[in-house]
Amino acid sequence: MAVSQLREGTPFRLRASGLAGTVGALIGAGGQGAAYHASIGGKPFVLKWYHPHVLEADTRLPGRIARAVERGSPDPRFLWPIDLVEVSGREGLGHLMALRPPRFRGLRDLIAAPPARIDPPLVVRARTCLSLAESFLHLHAKGLCYQDINFGAVFIEPSSGEICICDNDNVDVNGAPASVYGTKKFMAPEIVRGERMPDAGTDLYSMAVMFFYVLHAWHPLEGRAEYEVALMDAEEEMRLYGTQPRFMFDPADASNGPVAGFHDAIVRRWRSLSEGVRRLFVQAFTAGLRPGPAGRVIETQWRAALARMADSILACPACGYEHALDAEDADPDPRRFACVACGAEVPLPPRLLLGRDAVVLCQGAQLHAHHLDPARPFVYGEPLARVEAHPADPAVTGLRNLTADTWTSRLPDGTGAAVPPGRTIRLVDGLEVDFGRRRGTVAAGQSPTR
Amino acid sequence: MTLPDIETAGLSHRQLNFFLVVDCSGSMAGDKMASLNYALRAALPAMREAAADNPETRVMVRVLRFSTGAAWHVEPTPVEAVEWGDLQADGETHMGAALSLLAGALTPEGMPGRQLPPVVVLVSDGQPTDTFEDGLARLMASPYGRKAIRIAIAIGADADLDVLTRFIGHPEFRPLQAHNAESLVNRIKWATTAPVRSVSTPVTGATPMERLAQEAPAAPPPADAMVW
Numbered sequence: 071m072a073v074s075q076l077r078e079g080t081p082f083r084l085r086a087s088g089l090a091g092t093v094g095a096l097i098g099a100g101g102q103g104a105a106y107h108a109s110i111g112g113k114p115f116v117l118k119w120y121h122p123h124v125l126e127a128d129t130r131l132p133g134r135i136a137r138a139v140e141r142g143s144p145d146p147r148f149l150w151p152i153d154l155v156e157v158s159g160r161e162g163l164g165h166l167m168a169l170r171p172p173r174f175r176g177l178r179d180l181i182a183a184p185p186a187r188i189d190p191p192l193v194v195r196a197r198t199c200l201s202l203a204e205s206f207l208h209l210h211a212k213g214l215c216y217q218d219i220n221f222g223a224v225f226i227e228p229s230s231g232e233i234c235i236c237d238n239d240n241v242d243v244n245g246a247p248a249s250v251y252g253t254k255k256f257m258a259p260e261i262v263r264g265e266r267m268p269d270a271g272t273d274l275y276s277m278a279v280m281f282f283y284v285l286h287a288w289h290p291l292e293g294r295a296e297y298e299v300a301l302m303d304a305e306e307e308m309r310l311y312g313t314q315p316r317f318m319f320d321p322a323d324a325s326n327g328p329v330a331g332f333h334d335a336i337v338r339r340w341r342s343l344s345e346g347v348r349r350l351f352v353q354a355f356t357a358g359l360r361p362g363p364a365g366r367v368i369e370t371q372w373r374a375a376l377a378r379m380a381d382s383i384l385a386c387p388a389c390g391y392e393h394a395l396d397a398e399d400a401d402p403d404p405r406r407f408a409c410v411a412c413g414a415e416v417p418l419p420p421r422l423l424l425g426r427d428a429v430v431l432c433q434g435a436q437l438h439a440h441h442l443d444p445a446r447p448f449v450y451g452e453p454l455a456r457v458e459a460h461p462a463d464p465a466v467t468g469l470r471n472l473t474a475d476t477w478t479s480r481l482p483d484g485t486g487a488a489v490p491p492g493r494t495i496r497l498v499d500g501l502e503v504d505f506g507r508r509r510g511t512v513a514a515g516q517s518p519t520r
Numbered sequence: 521m522t523l524p525d526i527e528t529a530g531l532s533h534r535q536l537n538f539f540l541v542v543d544c545s546g547s548m549a550g551d552k553m554a555s556l557n558y559a560l561r562a563a564l565p566a567m568r569e570a571a572a573d574n575p576e577t578r579v580m581v582r583v584l585r586f587s588t589g590a591a592w593h594v595e596p597t598p599v600e601a602v603e604w605g606d607l608q609a610d611g612e613t614h615m616g617a618a619l620s621l622l623a624g625a626l627t628p629e630g631m632p633g634r635q636l637p638p639v640v641v642l643v644s645d646g647q648p649t650d651t652f653e654d655g656l657a658r659l660m661a662s663p664y665g666r667k668a669i670r671i672a673i674a675i676g677a678d679a680d681l682d683v684l685t686r687f688i689g690h691p692e693f694r695p696l697q698a699h700n701a702e703s704l705v706n707r708i709k710w711a712t713t714a715p716v717r718s719v720s721t722p723v724t725g726a727t728p729m730e731r732l733a734q735e736a737p738a739a740p741p742p743a744d745a746m747v748w
Contacts, residue, residue, distance in 0.1 A: 101717070181533075182575035222573070254719070288531070300628055301635045302534060303667050335531055 075104060076119050076157065082108070084166060085154035086139060091166070093117060093157075102239060108155075108166060117155055118239070119164035128249045134242050135165050145208040147201065149236045165239075174225035174234055177280075181221075181287045188228045192285075192342070192392040196380035197231035197450065199281045200373055204448060205235055206277055207369035210270050215244040217268040219276035220253035221283065244270040252276065255289055255311060260361045262312030274366040278354035281372065285343065288336045290355050293318030293326035297333075317355035319348075341410045344382055344394035346375035373448060377440065381429040388414035395421075395430060420467070420497050420515040424508060431457045431497060431512070433467060442473075442505040455505075458494060468494035469503070478504045536577045536636045536716060537596070538567075539625070539668075541618050543644035543675075544587040548609035552645060552675060555701040557606045559708040564602060566709050570716040571599045577636060577719050582625070586618035587611035615648035615683070619655030623662040631664060638668045639715040642687055643708075645675035652683055660689070671711045673698055 080093040094107030097116065102124050108117035125131060135151050143150035155164035177198075179188045190198075202224065209216060216238075223237040240250050248267035251257060258275035260266040282290040289296075291310060299306045316326035318333070319340055328337045340348065350367045357365030382395035391411035395418075407416040420431045422441075429441060436453035439446040454473045460466035471477055471489045480486035482500035489495045495503065499514030542556065571579040581602045583594035588611035594602060624630060626638060659665040672684035672695040684695040696711065698704035 178573070178575050182572065183578075186572065186575070297634070299634065301637060301664060301667060303637055332531065 075099075076106060076117075078106075080157060082117070082155050082157045082164075084110075084152075085136075085156055087153055089153075091115070091117075091155075102237075103164065107169075110166075114169050115152070116149075116167050116169050117164050118167065119155070120162060122162060125163060130242075130247065130249060131239065132163055134249070135163075135239065137243075138238065138241055139165070141212075144212045144214065145205045147205040147234055148209070148238055149234055150238055167236075167238075170225055170234055170236065173227050174232075175228055176222070177224040177226050177233075177284070178221040180226075180284060188226075190226075190228045190231065191383075192394075193380050193383045194228070194231040195284050196347075196376050196383070198226055198233060199284050200376040200380065200448065201231060201233045202235075202277065202280065202284075203369040203372040203376065205233070206273065207373070209241070210244070210273065210369065213244055214241055215246075215268065215270045216241055216273050216276075217248055218250050218252050218256075219273055219280060220256045221280065222253070224280070254307070255279065257311070258361065259312050259315045259359055262308065266361060271361060271363065271366050274368060275354070275358060277369075277372075278351070278358065278367055281376075282351060282355075285347075286336050286339045288333075290317055290319075290351065291315050291326065293333065294329050295326040297329050315355075315359045317352065317359075319352065320356055321352060322356070338391070338410050342391065342393040344375065344379035345396045347379050347394070350375050377448060378427065381427065381441070384416065384419050384430050384432055386412060386414055386416050388412050395428070418515050420499075421513045422469075422503075422510045423513055424510045428513075429510075431467070431469070433457050433459055437469075441508070443507045445507070457497070460494075460496070466496060468496045470494040473506075475506050477506070480504075532633065533576050533578050534634045534636050535580055535631070536571075536574075536719065537580045537582065537631050537638040538599070538712070538716070539622060539638060539640040540581070540583045540594075540712075541622060541640060541642045542583065542585050542593070542607060543613060543615070543646065544585045544607050544609045544611075545613040545646055545649075546587070546610050547613075547646050547678070548675075550609075551701070553607060553609040555704050556643065556675070556708075557604070558701075559705040561604045562705055563709045563712045564599075564604060567712045567716065568599050570713040574716060574719050577716075579716060584618055584622060586614050589614055590618035590621045592621075612649045613644070613646045614650040615642075615644060616650040616652040616655030619652070619659045619687075623655070623658040623665055626659070626662040626664040626668060628663060635664070636719065638664055639671070640668045641671045641673065641711045642684065643673045643675065644684065645679050647678070647680040648683060656687060659687075669715050671715070672696070673704075673707045673711060675704060 076093045078093060078095055082091050082093060089110055091108050091110035094109055097105040097107060103118050103120040106117045106119065108115045120131065135154055138151045139153055149167045149170060151165040151167055153166050155166050175188055179186055206216065217240040223235055225234045225236065251261055252268055256276040256279050258272035261268060261272055266272065279290060295316060296310055316323055318326055318328055350371055353365060354367045358367060359365065379394045383392050384395065385392050386409035389409060389412040391409055393410060393416065407418060409416050422429045422431055424441060429435065429437065435457045437455035438451065438453055439449040442454050456470050456472060457467055458470050460468060471491050471493055474491050476491065477489040478486060479489055479495050480502045497512050499512060501512040503510050579599040580596045581594060581599050582592065582596050585591060585593040585607055587609065593607060622640065631638065670688050672688050674681055674684055674695045674697045676699065681695055688695065696707045698707045
């Protein structure tokens with residue numbers, strides 16, 4: 071393998087643009103090739119140089135990358151191939167891509183052992199999934215298929231849930247001969263059984279597995295049946311992920327259900343999710359275990375359910391455990407709410423009702439374009455409003471206007487006030503705020519805001 | 521708002537037990553043993569890195585030395601915590617005894633908890649001087665021995681390739697040959713990282729052993745190129 075490596079300082083040329091660059095230090099080697107720092111006109115990039123045996127086995131690879139370069143990225147979150155790389159006098163091929171900013175961490179750090187483990191709050195996890203759903207929606211909408219959705223390809227900014235997706239070498243037109251089966255545990259059961267090759271439909275299965283991992287740090291098919299396997303050999307893998315896949319929270323089949331004392335943390339997290347998200351997981355891992363459009367959950371379904379869940383998250387005041395407002399045990403009233411982790415009563419927080427949607431107004435909660443501008447759904451970015459405590463009285467909370475426009479507000483008694491940029495309006499029951507493009511009403515929490 | 525979130529008390533990930541079985545017979549003395557110690561020291565960081573790339577797997581390392589008799593050199597230790605203590609060479613080549621001792625560990629009792637197929641890397645420069653057959657038979661009869669991914673590294677021209685090939689027991693997977701210090705470092709590095717990485721690398725259709733065989737370092741230089 072050593073012979074295929076590039077020496078630091080080796081000059082290279084970009085095939086389409088003709089630009090010249092220089093190979094920098096090795097970043098790391100993987101199954102398909104090695105990644106190097108690279109410089110073009112002093113600007114930093116990453117060069118992925120393929121192993122010769124990969125190019126030999128995957129003859130469609132150069133054409134695939136060339137088409138990806140020509141087509142351009144379907145979404146800025148993909149670290150898309152910029153151009154093909156050739157080194158004069160050498161066999162082989164690589165491609166150039168942008169350098170991943172250092173603030174991103176591997177998504178697999180969500181399940182790493184401490185101290186490498188990252189543990190973002192539930193709202194960030196939900197946003198991460200939402201962002202993934204959006205990215206893959208744009209990719210699939212262009213008629214493309216990713217083929218190998220897995221943990222290794224995704225990077226996350228742990229405080230915001232911002233993502234970037236690497237390893238785009240296998241992306242191809244949906245239906246084209248696949249170059250890879252996928253990554254273990256992320257492959258759809260029909261691929262594990264050897265009946266099908268990856269396509270946009272199996273991407274949806276892999277994406278659902280990834281979402282379950284992001285929220286639970288666990289695999290959706292690893293309940294009792296997996297727990298009872300002492301040595302996970304190829305036959306057992308085939309059974310659990312291929313021929314007899316069963317969801318650990320299948321409401322109709324408890325044979326692979328959680329094991330008390332072992333899966334408790336997974337059960338708590340599951341019970342704390344919103345009903346909408348739980349319903350999609352059940353679909354994805356019951357009907358969706360079979361190929362075909364009936365079961366596989368599409369990105370737009372995920373997007374809506376995840377956005378709603380992200381807006382409904384509140385923490386138990388006793389232990390800090392986070393829940394969605396309509397977690398499994400929430401009383402539909404909904405005036406009573408028991409923490410799934412410690413059992414303490416969780417007081418209902420104030421909410422902002424925006425048409426059919428409700429946003430929990432816990433301290434620190436933020437509103438974005440998604441909430442305040444119907445023309446920009448699922449756009450987060452810079453916050454447009456934030457829930458803050460009164461500087462002199464922490465028990466009083468208000469909503470700060472972070473936009474450049476003045477809001478108007480009206481109390482149930484008909485009195486009202488303008489809320490100029492930078493100012494904060496106190497949250498009281500029945501308060502109506504006109505944000506310009508959208509109007510919302512505040513519903514008081516269980517301990518009413520004064 | 522960062523709050524305590526998913527805690528995983530009680531949850532454990534599957535273990536990947538990695539057994540290194542090293543020939544410490546007299547013929548290994550001198551440069552060979554020094555090179556091997558160096559190669560293993562150098563392989564540890566790469567192995568830790570490969571393990572870190574597979575956070576769902578806890579990699580445990582054990583080292584078994586054999587010369588006149590066989591003994592554990594490193595008891596089960598998480599890969600992050602392994603510290604390499606140099607091996608010394610002297611005595612016979614009791615490979616059969618080593619495989620018997622290994623067989624005793626390749627059981628549900630010897631490897632408690634949820635497991636992935638263990639990986640055994642056998643490193644030798646010579647011919648067994650005890651009853652290799654008995655050891656191999658015990659290994660293959662042990663509950664996890666047959667299911668283990670077995671890799672062999674032959675050091676120098678005198679290594680018994682036939683014996684190592686039978687230890688591997690796979691038609692497409694030959695012993696890796698190391699004819700000089702540099703190739704030994706590369707072989708050791710590959711053997712200690714590739715099986716760990718293979719847990720999470722994309723699947724291209726072949727069985728795990730076939731994949732490893734395809735990926736294994738290319739054919740070595742001729743035996744007379746050996747320089748120690």
